[in-house]
Amino acid sequence: MTARHTVMLLGAVVLSLPSLAHSFQPLFSLDGNTITHCHITERAVFQKTAEVCRDLAASKGKDFSLVIDNNLSASKVQRACSSIGTSTSVLSTVTFQTSIAQMYFSNAKVDIDFLLSDKHHFDDETFQGGRDLITAGVSYVKASVKLGNFAAGRWTLGRVFHTLQDFYSHSNWVELGNTEPYSTLIRPDQLFENLAGPNTPTCTSCTGGHCSNNLLPALQQQRLLTTGYFSLISSAKPAGKCSHGGKFDRTSRQEPVGGINKDDVSADHGSLHHKAADVAVNATMELLDDIREAVGDKNFLQLMGLSQSSVLCFVIDTTGSMSDDIAEAKRVSFDIIDRKRGTPQEPSAYILVPFNDPGSGPLTRTTNADIFKDRINKLSANGGGDIREMCLSGLQLALTAAPPSSEIFVFTDAPAKDAHLKSTITALIESTRSVVNFMLTNVISSRRRRSDIQGLSPHSMSQSDVKLYHDLARASGGQAIEVTKSDLSLVTSVIEDSSASAVVTVFQVVMNPGKPDSFKFTVDGSLRNMTAYITGASSLNFNLTSSTGVSQSSSESDGPLASFTTAGNLRRLCLNTDNRTGSWKISINSNKPYSVKVIGQSSVNYIYYLVEANKGAHGYFFLKEGHPLSGGNSSIMVSVGSDTVEVTEVTLFDSSGPTEINGSLQALGGGNFLVHFSSVPAGEYVVRLRGEDNSSTSKSTTTSFQRQASTQIKTSSISVTAQANITNIEPGSTISIPFTVATMTNGVVNDNATGTFTMQANNDRSYASTSPSTVTVAAGSGGKANDTITLTVPANAVSGTDVTLTIEAENAAATDINYAVLRFSVAVKVADVNRPGCQVVSASASCPLSSSLCASSQWEFIANLTDGINGTGIERITIRRGNGTLNTSTAVGAGGENVTVATYSASCCSQTVKLAVVDRVGNVGTCVGQARALTTAALVTTVNTTSTGGHTLSISYCLYISVVVSLLWE
Known part of the structure; x- marks a missing residue:
C-alpha cells in the first residue's frame, strides 16, 4: 500500500470515529452551557463590527446607542449600523448572517481537514507552527480583500480563527492568570518568550479523576507557557509533558496521565472553559482589528458582509447579434446606479462577465460604480462564428466571484457551446445558493422550425437549445425569460425588483409537465412591494384570489389585486396587498410547463445549510457539501434574521410529487435551529419555513408568515468526498x-x-x-x-x-x-513581516491651560514614517484618532530608504492623534502623539525607543512650553 493510500485510509478511519474533534466544539452545543467556535466567532464579529460602526458614527457626529457586549445579535448590529446612514424602511440581516456563517463553517471544517495536524490546534507545543498558520492566513486574507475577494477572505479567516481560538483552550495561558490575548500569536516580528523547553516537565498525573492541579508549580512561578500533547494512534510523548486529554487522546494514558484542555465544561480543565472562551473572543477581536487597520473600515465591513444591498451581476453575450441586448443591459444598470448611488440601496458590488466564442471574461468585480459603468460601456457586439457561445464558462466565473445568495442575470441569444459544464454550474448554484436568471432573446417557438422562418437571426435558439437554461434557472430558483429583442426592455424590470433591499421569496413552484392547479401562499404584515412572476405559454390563464375573497383574472391587466404586464413568456404582477394579510391563492390553467414565483421586501427571512452529524455523545455537526443522500437522514441548520420571529415548521417540498416532508425542530438559541429529516426519498426539494412574526407592538397583530428557499436540493445515491x-x-x-x-x-x-x-x-x-x-x-x-x-x-x-x-x-x-x-x-508568501516604523521629527503647540479657550489654538505633530530599506513600502496612512488634518510628502532617508513625512495639525481641543501606517502587504504600525498643557519651561529630550518595525531609533526633539508629546508603540 502506498503512503498516499495509507493517509487516505487513516483519514477515513478518523472521520468514521464519533466525537473526535479535539477543540472547542465546532458549531453548536446541545447542552446549552458550552461555548463553541461558532459562538466565539459570532461574538467577536458582532462586537468588532459594532465598534467600527460606532467609530464611523462618531466621525459623522451621529449617535450610536448600541451597548457592545456579549449579548449582541446580527439584527441588533445591523439595525445600529444602518442608523449611521439614511435609514431604510426594510432591513435584512441575511447577507450579514451568510458572511458570518462562511467564517464559522470554515472554522469548524479545520476539525475535519486537519484533525491530526498539531500546528492547526497548537498541540504538542507547536507554537511557531501555529503562529505561522495564523500570520500567513492573515496575509492571505488581506491580499484577498485587496482584490475584492471577500468570500475567499472569509473562508481563510475562519480557518485562522480556529487555530487562534484553540490556543486558549489547549495551552496554560488562562491557567497562568492571563485575561488578555497573547498578541505575539498575530505578530510575526515579535519573539516568543517563556516557552517551556522540550525537556522541561510541565504536568503531574491527575488523581481521583480530577485534573485541576496537574500543572507543575514551576510553570506558574516561572511563567512558562506550554500546550498539551495529543495523538489518536500512539501514547508516546516527551517525559513529563502535559497531554491534551479526553478519551481519544492516547497520550493522556501515559504518565503524566490526564490533560489540560478546556474545550467544554466536562473537559479536564473544564472549570476554566468559559474564561478560555472569553479570552479567545478578545483574541479574535484583536486579530480582526489588525485586519481592519490594514484594509480600512469600508473594506472591513464588506469582509464582514454588513450590507443592506445585493450585488449587480451581469453575464453578457458579446457576439455580433447582441447589440440591442447590450444596450438594454447598459440602460437598466445605469438607471439602477444613478437612482441608488449614495443611498443604502446602492449595490454593494458590481460584477460583469462578457462571453463569446472562444472564451469568457475578463471578470470585472468592483465596488466602484463608475468603473462598472466604464467596463459595460465598452462592451460591443462583434464576431461570433458558429451559433454556440461559451455561456456557462462566463456563468461559472460569475457564480464564484459573486457573494453567496446573489442574483445573477445572463443575457444571450445563443445556445451554450460548453454545455458539458451543466453539472458544474448546478453544483456551484447549490453551493452558493445564488439565483440565476436568463434573458433569452430570439427563441424559436416550439411550433416553428428554424428553416420555416425567413430572416431569422443565425443565433436563434430552438426549444431544445433553451432547455439547458430552463433547467439551470429551475435549479437556482431563477427564471428563463424568453422575449424578443424589441420587447427586452419590458422584462428587465425583474432586475430592478431584485436590486431592492431585503428581497425575500414567499412562494415558488415549477410545473413541468404543466397541469391546471391552484397554489396558496401567505401574505404577512412585514411584506412590502410584493411582486408575482408567472412564466409559461401565451395561452396560459390565471386567477388570483386574496385572503379577503376578492378575485382577479388574467383578462384584467389592472384590477383590484394587481396590475400586470406581459412580454414574451413572462407576466409580472405588482400585487396590492393592503389590508389583505393571510392566505392568498393563485390558480393556473395550462397544460404546458409554467412557473410561479412570489417575492416581496421583508426583514423576516432565513438562511439554511445542510449539516452532517459526526455522531457521538457531544453531537458534533459540520457543513455538508454536495447532495444529501437518498433514503438517508438529513439535517439542516436554520438561522432566522429577526429577533421577533418564532419558527413553527420547516419542511422539504417537492412540487413534482407533490411531497412535503416535515422536519423535527430543535432550538439552539440565538435564532438558530437544527432541523432533522428522517429517510428523505429520492427527489428534488426546496426548503420552506413557516412561523409567527411578533414584531408588532400589539400582540393581537401577530401574523403567520412563510418563506421559501430558491435553490433546489437534489438527493443522490453517490457520495463524493x-x-x-x-x-x-x-x-x-x-x-x-x-x-x-x-x-x-x-x-x-x-x-x-x-x-x-x-x-x-x-x-x-x-x-x-x-x-x-x-x-x-x-x-x-x-x-x-x-x-x-x-x-x-x-x-x-x-x-x-x-x-x-x-x-x-x-x-x-x-x-x-x-x-x-x-x-x-x-497568494505569494509574505517575506516582509516587520511593521512600518515611525520617528518623531517635532511636536509644537501653544495650547492654553483653559479648555474653554482650546478652539483658538493649534498644535502640530510631524513624524517620519518608513517601512525600512527592505520593506515593501508604505501604502496608506490614516488618522485612527483625532480630528485634525494630515498632510504627507516623500523623502529619502540617510540609509536610502523611502520616507513619508506626515504632518498633522489640530485644534488644542483635540490633543491626541493616532496614525495607522500600512505597508503594501498589510503590516500595520501605529504612532500615537499627545499634547498636554504644562507650566514648566521648555524641555529638550532624547528618547531611545523601538519602533513597531523592530528598528532602534535615537530621536532628539524639542517639546515647547505647555506641551508634551508621548510616543506609544502598539
Whole structure:
C-alpha cells in the first residue's frame, strides 16, 4: 500500500470515529452551557463590527446607542449600523448572517481537514507552527480583500480563527492568570518568550479523576507557557509533558496521565472553559482589528458582509447579434446606479462577465460604480462564428466571484457551446445558493422550425437549445425569460425588483409537465412591494384570489389585486396587498410547463445549510457539501434574521410529487435551529419555513408568515468526498487533492456495490489540472474508490486570487450525480513581516491651560514614517484618532530608504492623534502623539525607543512650553 493510500485510509478511519474533534466544539452545543467556535466567532464579529460602526458614527457626529457586549445579535448590529446612514424602511440581516456563517463553517471544517495536524490546534507545543498558520492566513486574507475577494477572505479567516481560538483552550495561558490575548500569536516580528523547553516537565498525573492541579508549580512561578500533547494512534510523548486529554487522546494514558484542555465544561480543565472562551473572543477581536487597520473600515465591513444591498451581476453575450441586448443591459444598470448611488440601496458590488466564442471574461468585480459603468460601456457586439457561445464558462466565473445568495442575470441569444459544464454550474448554484436568471432573446417557438422562418437571426435558439437554461434557472430558483429583442426592455424590470433591499421569496413552484392547479401562499404584515412572476405559454390563464375573497383574472391587466404586464413568456404582477394579510391563492390553467414565483421586501427571512452529524455523545455537526443522500437522514441548520420571529415548521417540498416532508425542530438559541429529516426519498426539494412574526407592538397583530428557499436540493445515491492538505496555494505550485467516491444505500455505504463512475473536475480559473476520467468501485473494495486530482497555479497568478474546484462523479447510466466543492486562496508568501516604523521629527503647540479657550489654538505633530530599506513600502496612512488634518510628502532617508513625512495639525481641543501606517502587504504600525498643557519651561529630550518595525531609533526633539508629546508603540 502506498503512503498516499495509507493517509487516505487513516483519514477515513478518523472521520468514521464519533466525537473526535479535539477543540472547542465546532458549531453548536446541545447542552446549552458550552461555548463553541461558532459562538466565539459570532461574538467577536458582532462586537468588532459594532465598534467600527460606532467609530464611523462618531466621525459623522451621529449617535450610536448600541451597548457592545456579549449579548449582541446580527439584527441588533445591523439595525445600529444602518442608523449611521439614511435609514431604510426594510432591513435584512441575511447577507450579514451568510458572511458570518462562511467564517464559522470554515472554522469548524479545520476539525475535519486537519484533525491530526498539531500546528492547526497548537498541540504538542507547536507554537511557531501555529503562529505561522495564523500570520500567513492573515496575509492571505488581506491580499484577498485587496482584490475584492471577500468570500475567499472569509473562508481563510475562519480557518485562522480556529487555530487562534484553540490556543486558549489547549495551552496554560488562562491557567497562568492571563485575561488578555497573547498578541505575539498575530505578530510575526515579535519573539516568543517563556516557552517551556522540550525537556522541561510541565504536568503531574491527575488523581481521583480530577485534573485541576496537574500543572507543575514551576510553570506558574516561572511563567512558562506550554500546550498539551495529543495523538489518536500512539501514547508516546516527551517525559513529563502535559497531554491534551479526553478519551481519544492516547497520550493522556501515559504518565503524566490526564490533560489540560478546556474545550467544554466536562473537559479536564473544564472549570476554566468559559474564561478560555472569553479570552479567545478578545483574541479574535484583536486579530480582526489588525485586519481592519490594514484594509480600512469600508473594506472591513464588506469582509464582514454588513450590507443592506445585493450585488449587480451581469453575464453578457458579446457576439455580433447582441447589440440591442447590450444596450438594454447598459440602460437598466445605469438607471439602477444613478437612482441608488449614495443611498443604502446602492449595490454593494458590481460584477460583469462578457462571453463569446472562444472564451469568457475578463471578470470585472468592483465596488466602484463608475468603473462598472466604464467596463459595460465598452462592451460591443462583434464576431461570433458558429451559433454556440461559451455561456456557462462566463456563468461559472460569475457564480464564484459573486457573494453567496446573489442574483445573477445572463443575457444571450445563443445556445451554450460548453454545455458539458451543466453539472458544474448546478453544483456551484447549490453551493452558493445564488439565483440565476436568463434573458433569452430570439427563441424559436416550439411550433416553428428554424428553416420555416425567413430572416431569422443565425443565433436563434430552438426549444431544445433553451432547455439547458430552463433547467439551470429551475435549479437556482431563477427564471428563463424568453422575449424578443424589441420587447427586452419590458422584462428587465425583474432586475430592478431584485436590486431592492431585503428581497425575500414567499412562494415558488415549477410545473413541468404543466397541469391546471391552484397554489396558496401567505401574505404577512412585514411584506412590502410584493411582486408575482408567472412564466409559461401565451395561452396560459390565471386567477388570483386574496385572503379577503376578492378575485382577479388574467383578462384584467389592472384590477383590484394587481396590475400586470406581459412580454414574451413572462407576466409580472405588482400585487396590492393592503389590508389583505393571510392566505392568498393563485390558480393556473395550462397544460404546458409554467412557473410561479412570489417575492416581496421583508426583514423576516432565513438562511439554511445542510449539516452532517459526526455522531457521538457531544453531537458534533459540520457543513455538508454536495447532495444529501437518498433514503438517508438529513439535517439542516436554520438561522432566522429577526429577533421577533418564532419558527413553527420547516419542511422539504417537492412540487413534482407533490411531497412535503416535515422536519423535527430543535432550538439552539440565538435564532438558530437544527432541523432533522428522517429517510428523505429520492427527489428534488426546496426548503420552506413557516412561523409567527411578533414584531408588532400589539400582540393581537401577530401574523403567520412563510418563506421559501430558491435553490433546489437534489438527493443522490453517490457520495463524493475530497480533502486537501492545504487551503492556501502559492503561485507556481501544484497541489494534490485525494478524493473518494462511494455508492450509498439509504444513507450508508453499500459495501457490496461495484460500478464505474465518470469523473469531471473543473476550476473557475482554467488552471491546469489532471484528473481521472473514470473511477471504478471494484469487488471487495468496501463500496469505495479512491483517486487523486492535481491543480497547478501558474507562476504569474495574482496574489489574492481565489480558485474554486468542483469535483463531480456520475453513475454509468448518467441518471445520478454528486459533487464536492473546494475553495483555495492564492497568494505569494509574505517575506516582509516587520511593521512600518515611525520617528518623531517635532511636536509644537501653544495650547492654553483653559479648555474653554482650546478652539483658538493649534498644535502640530510631524513624524517620519518608513517601512525600512527592505520593506515593501508604505501604502496608506490614516488618522485612527483625532480630528485634525494630515498632510504627507516623500523623502529619502540617510540609509536610502523611502520616507513619508506626515504632518498633522489640530485644534488644542483635540490633543491626541493616532496614525495607522500600512505597508503594501498589510503590516500595520501605529504612532500615537499627545499634547498636554504644562507650566514648566521648555524641555529638550532624547528618547531611545523601538519602533513597531523592530528598528532602534535615537530621536532628539524639542517639546515647547505647555506641551508634551508621548510616543506609544502598539
